[in-house]
Amino acid sequence: MTDLSIIIPTYNRLWALPKAVDSCFSGGCEVEVVVIDDGSTDGTWEWLEKRKDVVSIRQDNWGKDWAVVAGMAAARGEYIRFLDDDDWLEPRANAEQLSLARETGADIVVAGYQDYYEADDRQEPHPWVDCEDFVAQQLGEVSFSHYSAFLFRRAFIQDIPHRQEFALRDDRLFVLEAAIKGPRLAVYRRPAFVHRHHRGARLQRHGGFRRSLAEWTTIEVYRKATSLLEKRGALTPRRRRAIAAQVWPVVRNLAKTQLDEAARGADWITTLDPGFVPPVRSLLRQAYRLLGFRTTERLIRAWAFFRRPPPGPVG
Numbered sequence: 008m009t010d011l012s013i014i015i016p017t018y019n020r021l022w023a024l025p026k027a028v029d030s031c032f033s034g035g036c037e038v039e040v041v042v043i044d045d046g047s048t049d050g051t052w053e054w055l056e057k058r059k060d061v062v063s064i065r066q067d068n069w070g071k072d073w074a075v076v077a078g079m080a081a082a083r084g085e086y087i088r089f090l091d092d093d094d095w096l097e098p099r100a101n102a103e104q105l106s107l108a109r110e111t112g113a114d115i116v117v118a119g120y121q122d123y124y125e126a127d128d129r130q131e132p133h134p135w136v137d138c139e140d141f142v143a144q145q146l147g148e149v150s151f152s153h154y155s156a157f158l159f160r161r162a163f164i165q166d167i168p169h170r171q172e173f174a175l176r177d178d179r180l181f182v183l184e185a186a187i188k189g190p191r192l193a194v195y196r197r198p199a200f201v202h203r204h205h206r207g208a209r210l211q212r213h214g215g216f217r218r219s220l221a222e223w224t225t226i227e228v229y230r231k232a233t234s235l236l237e238k239r240g241a242l243t244p245r246r247r248r249a250i251a252a253q254v255w256p257v258v259r260n261l262a263k264t265q266l267d268e269a270a271r272g273a274d275w276i277t278t279l280d281p282g283f284v285p286p287v288r289s290l291l292r293q294a295y296r297l298l299g300f301r302t303t304e305r306l307i308r309a310w311a312f313f314r315r316p317p318p319g320p321v322g
Contacts, residue, residue, distance in 0.1 A: 010036040010105055011158070012084030016074035017092035018045040021054060023203070028061060030095035035102025039084050042092075043074035072169035072177045079168075087159045089178070093203050094155060097121075100199040104158045107193045114163040114190035118156040118199035125205045135194055143246050145186040146232065147253030154182045156199035163190060175221045176228045183232045187239065222261040226272045229254050233279065244280075251280040262304040273300035 013031045017024050024042070031040045040061045044052050046068030055063040064077050075089065086108060090096065104116045119135040135152060138144035145151045167184045169177040229250050236242040254276055262269035276283055285292055294303040 009039040009084040011086045011088065011101055012039045012041055012078075012082035012161070013088045013090055013096075013101075014075055014078035014082060015040065015042045015090050015092055016045055016071045016078065017042055017047065017051060018068065018071075018074075019047045019049045019051065020092040020207075021047070021049045021051045022207075023093035023205075024051060024054070026095050027090055027092050028058070030098075031090070031101070032060070033096065033098045033101050035099075036105045038101060039082065041078045041081050043078045045069065045071065045074045070171070070174055072171050072174050075169040075177075079165075082161065084161060087161045087164065088155065088157070090155050090200065091202075093205065093207070094200055095203070096200045097198055099197065100156075100195070103197070104195045104199060107195055108158055108160070111193040112191060113158075113193035114160045115185065116158040116193045116195050117152060118195035118197065120153050120156040121198045121201045123201045123203045125203060130201070132198060134198070135196065137194070140245060141190070141192060142183075142186045142236070142241070143243075143249045145183055146229070146246055146249040148245070148249040151182070153200070153202060154178055155202070157182075158195075159185065160190075163188070173224055173228055173231070175217075175224045179225070180228045180231060183228065184235065187232065187235050187241070219261060219264045222257050223265065223268055225257050226254055226261070226268075226275075230275070247280045248283070251276045251283040252286075255283070255285060259304075262300075263308070266301060266304060269304070270301040 015024070015027055028040055028042065031038055041064065042055055042061050043064045043066060044055060045066060052063075052065055055061060062081060064081060066074065066077060079087070086105060088101070100118070104118065107113065108116045117135060119133050121133065122131040123129070124131070133150065133152065136144070136150045138149050140148070164185055167181055167188070169181055173180045233242060233250060236246060254272065258269050258272040258276065261272065285295055287295075291303070294306070298306070
């Protein structure tokens with residue numbers, strides 16, 4: 008069995024993919040890199056055919072989650088890492104996280120990461136934040152890092168797919184499902200990978216309708232996590248509070264375009280955590296309490312509209 012399989016779904020990112028792939032081969036362990044070309048048209052497949060050190064899979068353009076599922080089916084590693092095609096790994100992460108996994112018997116080796124801002128060539132570290140409740144952390148109580156920084160025991164996550172119905176937030180649900188399953192954890196104290204911020208399109212960035220859909224999907228992810236915890240009798244008050252705090256700003260953003268769905272989300276938060284206090288100014292908090300979410304959001308939109316400066320002269 009291979010030590011570690013790294014699964015990289017890709018679509019028209021030949022400008023970034025070589026750096027991501029090359030960063031996987033850092034020595035110290037046997038690494039299998041599985042790249043799934045999701046129907047690229049920019050020469051990605053032709054480049055992959057020349058890489059004899061990569062397991063290459065080509066599929067029609069079905070999306071990232073199906074690509075990851077195909078990669079998991081092909082992977083032979085004892086441990087799994089997921090990596091986006093425009094990010095890269097830190098040189099020592101694979102070997103050192105693998106060593107830590109074997110020393111501790113961990114199902115997941117967690118770690119922090121670094122953001123890299125391409126526009127001004129700047130890196131920003133995000134160290135791992137210790138939290139005694141891994142589920143509450145992944146629900147948003149404190150920073151939950153990034154799942155590309157994690158090493159997963161393949162046997163532990165074998166039955167947790169990247170789910171098509173949550174495609175815009177499938178990785179978030181994946182980690183929540185893994186956390187709820189109760190893994191044995193180990194913490195790697197160095198940053199494990201670099202998350203690149205660039206001008207190109209990213210799956211995390213959306214505009215227009217897709218932004219509203221992403222926000223709605225995020226709420227549904229936390230509803231699903233809530234349901235899984237309830238079935239296990241593990242939906243503690245602490246975890247309820249974490250969910251409510253994480254979902255609230257998403258609900259408010261969604262209210263700008265989909266007020267009915269946002270109002271349903273706000274009602275759910277109140278049911279989930281009756282003691283939830285919106286983190287807003289006291290006057291606005293009173294409005295939510297007395298007038299309700301829907302009416303308050305309508306008033307906010309109307310106030311913003313009337314405060315807009317008049318258009319300037321034409322010509």
